[in-house]
Amino acid sequence: MLKKMGQEKKRRLLGWLFILPGAAIILLVRFYPMVSAFLLSLTSGTMNNQTFVGLQNYARLAKDSLFTTSLFNTVIFLVQIPLMLMLALVLASLLNRENLKFKGLYRTLVFIPCVTAGVSYSMVFRSMFSTTGLINQLLMSWGLIDTEIQWLADPWLARLVILLAMTWRWTGYNTIFYLSGLQSIDKSIYEAAELDGASKWKQLTDITIPMLSPIILLTVINSINGTLQLFTETKAITAYGPGNATITLSNYIFKLSFEYLPQYGYAAAISYIVFIIVAVLALIQMKVGDKR
Amino acid sequence: MNKHGSFSRSRSGNDIPSHVFLIIVSVISVFPLYYMVVSSTNTSVDVLKARLLPGTALLENLNTLVTTTEFLVGLRNSLAVAIVGTLFAVAVTSLAGYAFEIYHDKVKDFTMSFLMLSIMIPQAATLIPMYLLFAKMGLLNSVAGYVLPFVSTAFLIMLFRQNTRSFPYEIVEAGRLDGLSELGIFVRLFFPIMRPVFATAVIVSFMNIWNEYLWALVVMQSPDSKTLPVVLAGMTAGYTVDYGMMMLLATISTIPLALMFFLLQKSFTAGIAGSVKS
Known part of the structure; x- marks a missing residue:
């Protein structure tokens, strides 16, 4: 008995040894930078010449029009989320139909954008929407437009291209979540509803959406989180342009840190704003998740 | 009617x-x-x-791609970071996730919850301190520096921990009776039985490392250490862009991910939806 307890204790200690590398790295690359970024956000100057300035960097945000622009753009890009998620939900419920023909093929085709690397698909969209690009040529050959549309030179059209690109890339991804959720809903519920004469639409609003609500919430938070951190598309497709019309918070942080004379303290202050928004959302997610 | x-x-x-x-x-x-x-x-x-x-x-x-661009350098670097990073990530996070479940006690459960908090830390917020830290540690422009943030993520640890729950504890006990060491049980019994979970983790990890662009721009700035996304995005910088060549590189960058998708479609979708089940 005593020997057994000793062994049990030994194993628990050994367990810590198994956990140590993983935990130590997360501390180093997540928690340490988080604390460090806050301290950095209270300073001004370059690497070897930092002075403490208190909350001045945060005060400066209010007067910085480029910060306002990047915050505005980031919020604009959030608009796409409900549309994309509705599309994903419709797709998932279609793809979940028992007797749907070509189900496997449709699923593969709908999921396929998930496999493309961020920069690769950005480059494809960039050339498709360039002035002489494929989209303009198609529209002209179909007689829908007479002159080329300057997709990437107009602020709102450029934003639209980013929104289209994001929708293309992430709709299938969210469909996977919904599909896996739908598969765990008992089929007999739908059969009962069908017998009661409930329409497909009624079944969607009264059965599917309530049953999927935890997963819908997860995808909403995931998408908001991803959009708040949007970087690749707006750098690779539009290069923040035209005239910073598509710059996001992450782009601005990068620009301040690595494209100009570095302003680490100020960039860190902006990164803390992003952190606070994301943290609030994550807390909401956890709160609602607990209720499950 | x-x-x-x-x-x-x-x-x-x-x-x-x-x-x-x-x-x-x-x-x-x-x-x-x-x-x-x-x-x-x-x-x-x-x-x-x-x-x-x-x-x-x-x-x-x-031919244009190979002779006029940094394609080969990028390919070498991308493969190196993706392979090394994935191997380390799967080893480190599977061991941790396994231990959190098999040897669990109150302190370990609390530690896991604490590590989960790291999921809410946005990448942009860690960028500058990490860059400064890695510069001090001499990790800039190195495989180790690039992969370190990917080697351990709370998401992967969670994935393994959740799936360890379906691993019968009797097998662990049987392994002990057979005289296997604790690590031996993990390697010889847990790994073969849980292969699908490992496949999922490989996909998630490989995709993240292969696709990364922002961190690559920050940590791999020297010409010799560029990865494929950086080389590809840089192609539009010149006066004339060779679109055929650019599209070829975009295609090549997608091939490893597409291969994984077709070979492991089940694990792939399971991996993406993995967090749902947690």
Whole structure:
């Protein structure tokens, strides 16, 4: 008995040894930078010449029009989320139909954008929407437009291209979540509803959406989180342009840190704003998740 | 009558509007990728003319890509970081996730919850301190520096921990009776039985490392250490852009991910949806 307890204790200690590398790295690359970024956000100057300035960097945000622009753009890009998620939900419920023909093929085709690397698909969209690009040529050959549309030179059209690109890339991804959720809903519920004469639409609003609500919430938070951190598309497709019309918070942080004379303290202050928004959302997610 | 007819059609799930909708979505999903692959076989001039048929310039594009760009350097670096990073990530996070479940006690459960908090830390917020820290540690422009943030993530640890719950504890006990060490049980019993979970973790990890762009820009700044996304994005910097060559590189960058997708579609979708089950 005593020997057994000793062994049990030994194993628990050994367990810590198994956990140590993983935990130590997360501390180093997540928690340490988080604390460090806050301290950095209270300073001004370059690497070897930092002075403490208190909350001045945060005060400066209010007067910085480029910060306002990047915050505005980031919020604009959030608009796409409900549309994309509705599309994903419709797709998932279609793809979940028992007797749907070509189900496997449709699923593969709908999921396929998930496999493309961020920069690769950005480059494809960039050339498709360039002035002489494929989209303009198609529209002209179909007689829908007479002159080329300057997709990437107009602020709102450029934003639209980013929104289209994001929708293309992430709709299938969210469909996977919904599909896996739908598969765990008992089929007999739908059969009962069908017998009661409930329409497909009624079944969607009264059965599917309530049953999927935890997963819908997860995808909403995931998408908001991803959009708040949007970087690749707006750098690779539009290069923040035209005239910073598509710059996001992450782009601005990068620009301040690595494209100009570095302003680490100020960039860190902006990164803390992003952190606070994301943290609030994550807390909401956890709160609602607990209720499950 | 008509109403009843449409009712039974929709019941079988094969009504025409649904199929039309699915076909349109499928075409839109595939079209940009089709355009990318086809363009990689066309000359830049043809790409600009929006030619949508396969051409004969594939080898020419490949030759331009190899001889005039940093493609080979990028490919070497991307493969190195993705392979090394994935191996370490799977080893480190599987061991941790396994231990959190098999040897769990109150302190370990608390530690896991604490590590989960790291999921809410946005990448942009860690960028500058990490860059400064890695510069001090001499990790800039190195494989180790690039992969370190990917080697341990709370998401992967969670994935392994959740799945360890379905691993019968009797097997652990049987392994002990057979005289296996604790690490031996993990390697010889847990790994072979839980192979699908490992496959999922490989996919998630490889994709993240292979696709990363922002961190690559920050940590791999020297010309010798560029990864493929950085090389690809840099191609638009010049005065004239060779679109055929660019599309070829975009295609090549997608091949490893597409291969994984087709070989492991089940694990792939399970991996993406993995967090749902947690």
